[in-house]
Amino acid sequence: MTTRCSALSFLILSLLSSTYGSAIEPRACGGFLYVGDEDVIEAPFQENCEWQIQTDEKHVLAFSLVHGGDFAAAQEFFSIHDGLDVIQLENQIHHKVGLTSGELITTVYTSSSEVEIRFKKTPASPLKLKIQKAVDCPFNLGSESQCGRITDETSCYCATFTKRGQGNHTTYCSDNNMKLVSIEDNNEENTIYLAWGTLVNFWTSGTYNKTTGIWTWSSTMANLYPGYTDWAPFEPNNTLVDGNCLTIKNGWYDDPCANLYDAICESHPEDFIDTTTELYYTSTEDGVSPTSDAL
Ligand SMILES: *[C@@H]1O[C@H](CO)[C@@H](O)[C@H](O)[C@H]1NC(C)=O
Ligand SMILES: *[C@@H]1O[C@H](CO)[C@@H](O)[C@H](O)[C@H]1NC(C)=O
Ligand SMILES: *[C@@H]1O[C@H](CO)[C@@H](O)[C@H](O)[C@H]1NC(C)=O
Numbered sequence: 023m024t025t026r027c028s029a030l031s032f033l034i035l036s037l038l039s040s041t042y043g044s045a046i047e048p049r050a051c052g053g054f055l056y057v058g059d060e061d062v063i064e065a066p067f068q069e070n071c072e073w074q075i076q077t078d079e080k081h082v083l084a085f086s087l088v089h090g091g092d093f094a095a096a097q098e099f100f101s102i103h104d105g106l107d108v109i110q111l112e113n114q115i116h117h118k119v120g121l122t123s124g125e126l127i128t129t130v131y132t133s134s135s136e137v138e139i140r141f142k143k144t145p146a147s148p149l150k151l152k153i154q155k156a157v158d159c160p161f162n163l164g165s166e167s168q169c170g171r172i173t174d175e176t177s178c179y180c181a182t183f184t185k186r187g188q189g190n191h192t193t194y195c196s197d198n199n200m201k202l203v204s205i206e207d208n209n210e211e212n213t214i215y216l217a218w219g220t221l222v223n224f225w226t227s228g229t230y231n232k233t234t235g236i237w238t239w240s241s242t243m244a245n246l247y248p249g250y251t252d253w254a255p256f257e258p259n260n261t262l263v264d265g266n267c268l269t270i271k272n273g274w275y276d277d278p279c280a281n282l283y284d285a286i287c288e289s290h291p292e293d294f295i296d297t298t299t300e301l302y303y304t305s306t307e308d309g310v311s312p313t314s315d316a317l
Contacts, residue, residue, distance in 0.1 A: 065149035088150035119170030185282035195287035202227040204239035220272035225285040228268025
């Protein structure tokens, strides 16, 4: 926080912290809840309670248990509904690349941005539900692709196995409301290799501008330097010739952007800016007053 932050913005941050912070206090039972990032609700011990849960229109909701475990089994104590009928819950097994068969379902996803939860039975031990705003993650984008929540519970990555130039893959990703991948760290890169191997080249959004001599992730407009890099030995070596796009294959290579390779698209919850979000955060924080910070 800079010194220019006024007392007012500090107050607003305090008000937001219960929906947007990392330390999440469970909510009291029942009511309307707008999930800006993530939130936690708790099963009641006495009466039943019903929650109306909503997040940004372009997103879906991800539900998991705070202390982990089998989400399907925990549904003995609550049910999740959309406005009309019992909602179809996306099955994470179809989405998480590499999840072995028989592994417990620990996170489930709604197919819309709005649901109702009804707690119907008092659990023997405390039951806390974590609710996160997530992007939709389809099984694939077409026959020649495969998608998965490979890095975390809320993002989605799709490998597309149709060979195109880097520019046409950029268009393909954005046509599917995603972005051609930018490699931010070693974990992200290795997770992609674990999911889809190191045998073929995948295009990323890395591009080189010969005039300025600057490498940029064109999806995010961030420069590569300073930052994580993983150039293969003697790479990049095409910057004076015709290579000016970044492809990965167990390391980074600069190759002519027109080369025909496969590609990885990515989508994260924060990629979509919803201008109504801030309004919701403040208007739903009825119970929070400035004095509660002193408790
Ligand atoms: C995209 O693909 C079309 C046809 O396959 C090709 O003519 C065009 O040059 C490609 N554009 C880019 C930017 O790669
Ligand atoms: C490279 O950078 C120059 C100077 O900023 C800019 O005018 C040019 O459009 C850039 N080229 C590409 C291919 O983005
Ligand atoms: C760059 O290095 C790769 C091996 O990493 C090699 O296949 C390629 O021919 C080299 N390109 C140039 C222009 O030297």
